[in-house]
Amino acid sequence: MDAGLDMRTTGTKSDDSILSILRLIVQGIVSIAKSHWVTLVNFWRPTVCERYPHKDKSLDYKPGPGYKGDFALITDKEKGRLRCIACQSCERACPNHCIRVVPAGKGKDRYPAEFYIDVGLCMNCEICVEVCPVDALTMTPDYECSVHDPRDLIRNIKQLTERGMEFDEVSRVR
Amino acid sequence: MQDQHTSDEESKQGGSGGEPLPAAIAAALGSRITEGAVVDGVVHITVPATEVIEALRILAFEMDEPYSHLSDLCGVDRPDCIEVVYHLFRPLSNDACVVRVKLPRTNPHVPTATVLWETANWAEREAAEMYGITFEGHPDPRRLLLPDDISGYPLRKDWEYPQDHPYLRREPLHEEFPEIVGRVRAEAAPAEDERDGNSK
Amino acid sequence: METRSDLRTEELLINMGPQHPSTHGVLRLVLTIDGERVVQAVPHIGYLHSSMEKIAEAKTYRQYMPFADRYDYLNAMGNELAYVRAVEKLCGIEVTPRCEYIRVIMAEMNRIASHLVYFGTLGLDTGSWSPFLYCFREREAIIQLFEDTSGQRLLYHYFRIGGLRNDLPSHFCDKLAEFLDYFPARINEYNDLLTNNIIFQRRMQGIGYLSPELCRRYSVTGPNIRGAGIPYDIRRVVGYSVYPELEFDIPTRPEGDAYARHLVRVEEMRQSVRILKQCLEKLPEGEINVKVPRRLKPVVGEVYERVESPRGELACYLISDGSEKPWRLHWRAPSFYNLQVLPELLKGAYVADTVAILGSIDIVLPDVDR
Numbered sequence: 001m002d003a004g005l006d007m008r009t010t011g012t013k014s015d016d017s018i019l020s021i022l023r024l025i026v027q028g029i030v031s032i033a034k035s036h037w038v039t040l041v042n043f044w045r046p047t048v049c050e051r052y053p054h055k056d057k058s059l060d061y062k063p064g065p066g067y068k069g070d071f072a073l074i075t076d077k078e079k080g081r082l083r084c085i086a087c088q089s090c091e092r093a094c095p096n097h098c099i100r101v102v103p104a105g106k107g108k109d110r111y112p113a114e115f116y117i118d119v120g121l122c123m124n125c126e127i128c129v130e131v132c133p134v135d136a137l138t139m140t141p142d143y144e145c146s147v148h149d150p151r152d153l154i155r156n157i158k159q160l161t162e163r164g165m166e167f168d169e170v171s172r173v174r
Numbered sequence: 175m176q177d178q179h180t181s182d183e184e185s186k187q188g189g190s191g192g193e194p195l196p197a198a199i200a201a202a203l204g205s206r207i208t209e210g211a212v213v214d215g216v217v218h219i220t221v222p223a224t225e226v227i228e229a230l231r232i233l234a235f236e237m238d239e240p241y242s243h244l245s246d247l248c249g250v251d252r253p254d255c256i257e258v259v260y261h262l263f264r265p266l267s268n269d270a271c272v273v274r275v276k277l278p279r280t281n282p283h284v285p286t287a288t289v290l291w292e293t294a295n296w297a298e299r300e301a302a303e304m305y306g307i308t309f310e311g312h313p314d315p316r317r318l319l320l321p322d323d324i325s326g327y328p329l330r331k332d333w334e335y336p337q338d339h340p341y342l343r344r345e346p347l348h349e350e351f352p353e354i355v356g357r358v359r360a361e362a363a364p365a366e367d368e369r370d371g372n373s374k
Numbered sequence: 375m376e377t378r379s380d381l382r383t384e385e386l387l388i389n390m391g392p393q394h395p396s397t398h399g400v401l402r403l404v405l406t407i408d409g410e411r412v413v414q415a416v417p418h419i420g421y422l423h424s425s426m427e428k429i430a431e432a433k434t435y436r437q438y439m440p441f442a443d444r445y446d447y448l449n450a451m452g453n454e455l456a457y458v459r460a461v462e463k464l465c466g467i468e469v470t471p472r473c474e475y476i477r478v479i480m481a482e483m484n485r486i487a488s489h490l491v492y493f494g495t496l497g498l499d500t501g502s503w504s505p506f507l508y509c510f511r512e513r514e515a516i517i518q519l520f521e522d523t524s525g526q527r528l529l530y531h532y533f534r535i536g537g538l539r540n541d542l543p544s545h546f547c548d549k550l551a552e553f554l555d556y557f558p559a560r561i562n563e564y565n566d567l568l569t570n571n572i573i574f575q576r577r578m579q580g581i582g583y584l585s586p587e588l589c590r591r592y593s594v595t596g597p598n599i600r601g602a603g604i605p606y607d608i609r610r611v612v613g614y615s616v617y618p619e620l621e622f623d624i625p626t627r628p629e630g631d632a633y634a635r636h637l638v639r640v641e642e643m644r645q646s647v648r649i650l651k652q653c654l655e656k657l658p659e660g661e662i663n664v665k666v667p668r669r670l671k672p673v674v675g676e677v678y679e680r681v682e683s684p685r686g687e688l689a690c691y692l693i694s695d696g697s698e699k700p701w702r703l704h705w706r707a708p709s710f711y712n713l714q715v716l717p718e719l720l721k722g723a724y725v726a727d728t729v730a731i732l733g734s735i736d737i738v739l740p741d742v743d744r
């Protein structure tokens with residue numbers, strides 16, 4: 001403690017002879033020159049920042065597969081219907097309770113009449129995708145979710161199906 | 175019942191019951207220990223509330239190899255008591271000693287450990303507001319994390335979520351979401367019932 | 375006529391924060407100052423309290439996993455590691471060697487990323503802009519790898535109980551090796567830019583003195599205690615995961631001032647690079663996941679699992695009552711205990727040094743408040 005107080009009040013120890021002051025000045029100039037050199041070197045390095053959003057959407061950054069972005073429901077192209085069997089596993093597993101599935105139909109023909117995901121409440125943990133027994137739900141590399149009214153963040157079955165048209169399988173890291 | 179609870183827990187954790195306490199600790203603390211066991215190499219001891227500071231002082235400063243690093247202090251709500259748990263470690267080693275104090279649910283009191291470690295200051299303030307434990311002699315017994323107008327002790331199991339608190343009120347949107355869905359369900363349900371009726 | 379000593383001076387109370395740019399979050403410091411010196415500092419915390427411990431009691435062990443990311447957001451992988459290790463110890467799950475190695479790679483990359491944020495923001499606090507930009511550029515390389523692997527940039531939810539979300543993507547090892555090749559040279563550049571800069575040195579040396587005795591009394595851990603000369607590192611002390619198989623030094627400095635803590639962190643980045651290189655060499659092939667029952671019900675018991683986060687000793691205290699949900703989960707958050715020592719460090723310091731001292735103990739406010 002006492003030693004600490006000492007250090008605080010006296011600051012860095014230095015003697016006041018002309019020579020040491022001169023040395024300090026030279027050191028200072030050298031160190032500042034060095035840091036300017038570093039900034040000069042970095043001036044020529046490529047930037048990693050992206051200008052966003054671009055006027056031309058195709059220039060925007062595209063995340064790789066397996067990115068946890070917006071949701072999609074996968075359609076079984078052969079049978080021409082959603083893969084989802086409305087088992088509600090995802091609804092029960094979601095930690096934030098942001099999924100609602102309204103099932104319809106019986107037995108083999110069970111299908112989701114309504115499927116809501118509140119993306120504003122979701123924390124992109126992917127638990128719902130993992131618990132799905134038929135791999136019907138996926139997260140897509142689509143990250144542009146900003147809207148003006150938070151109500152628009154509730155995805156319904158139409159939006160989810162539309163986005164799912166591009167996907168045959170759950171989007172995974174390769 | 176608590177005894178059973180603890181022994182149950184220890185026997186399951188350690189496989190075949192805890193080993194006896196190390197001689198050094200048993201000798202140093204003597205009759206202060208009400209329960210004690212070694213589980214997975216970790217010493218667990220329980221001491222009465224009145225003796226805890228003395229026990230901690232002996233463990234931390236008077237033993238040959240003292241447990242002088244207070245890693246953590248927290249409250250736990252057990253089914254029939256409130257516990258204060260002190261996690262002590264030997265400096266630069268993994269030798270642990272867990273000291274517990276069992277307190278009654280109503281008006282729990284325990285002397286403060288800030289006399290030994292300033293570490294305990296905030297940790298005790300947190301335990302105090304979360305469990306309603308009074309740390310006697312605490313230098314600064316104010317709330318730490320919670321706003322001043324929260325009633326009750328949130329980490330107790332019987333605490334109820336205050337529905338009308340201005341900070342804790344749910345967003346209208348979140349209220350609406352189940353509502354929308356509820357409406358859809360209400361519409362969908364009769365259809366299903368009908369179908370049920372038809373198929374029977 | 376009044377002499378200088380007759381003049382009456384008064385202590386002044388100033389509020390720093392909660393919205394101060396140098397508090398790295400929402401921290402309010404009430405400073406009592408006498409002229410230019412701080413007489414007393416009282417931190418007020420709790421602005422970011424998010425009930426992480428109460429939430430745990432309502433979620434299953436799997437569902438809590440993403441929440442573990444969310445309180446120390448600069449060290450999400452490290453938090454997941456602490457939590458996942460605690461649950462696995464409770465359930466008696468052994469993970470595969472490849473999984474252990476990948477977890478250590480992730481934790482060490484996150485340590486570098488976290489120290490880079492520290493380095494950049496300390497530069498900002500002491501009035502230097504460029505290190506911030508350069509550090510974030512290097513951090514971007516790590517974050518990009520995290521994104522390719524886990525699908526998120528900040529809050530990953532990559533570890534799973536008994537394994538990982540997925541194996542490493544095919545380009546991961548090459549990209550990481552490339553990064554590890556150029557990164558040490560970049561650290562030298564930053565040192566030229568900031569650490570060896572004479573203005574910065576004079577600013578940081580001799581302030582915020584932390585003695586080993588103070589460290590014991592306040593349970594200070596992490597680079598802060600190593601900056602006070604004590605080689606206390608959970609990776610070495612506990613030797614969890616595969617750390618015993620890896621070679622690395624624990625950098626310490628005897629001075630105990632803000633500059634010493636800074637040097638320790640810079641050296642730690644180099645050690646992390648060393649660890650990562652070894653991990654890439656030793657990375658075994660094989661499975662990453664082991665079979666875990668769908669409904670996870672640990673036996674009754676409790677664990678206190680400690681890991682080394684970039685900020686110090688991070689521990690997860692988990693009590694199970696045999697059901698699917700934890701009975702009690704408590705985080706021993708390193709920032710919480712490290713921040714407690716701040717009033718001691720600020721006593722007698724200049725007001726202008728407050729931000730430098732605060733920056734040098736490297737706290738993350740959501741980690742303090744949980």
Ligand code: SF4
Nearest residue numbers: 094122123125126128
């Ligand atoms: S990603 Fe997580 S939070 Fe979002 S809907 Fe799925 S389970 Fe719920």
Ligand code: SF4
Nearest residue numbers: 084085087088090132
């Ligand atoms: S998406 Fe999968 S888990 Fe969710 S209801 Fe449909 S089939 Fe079940």
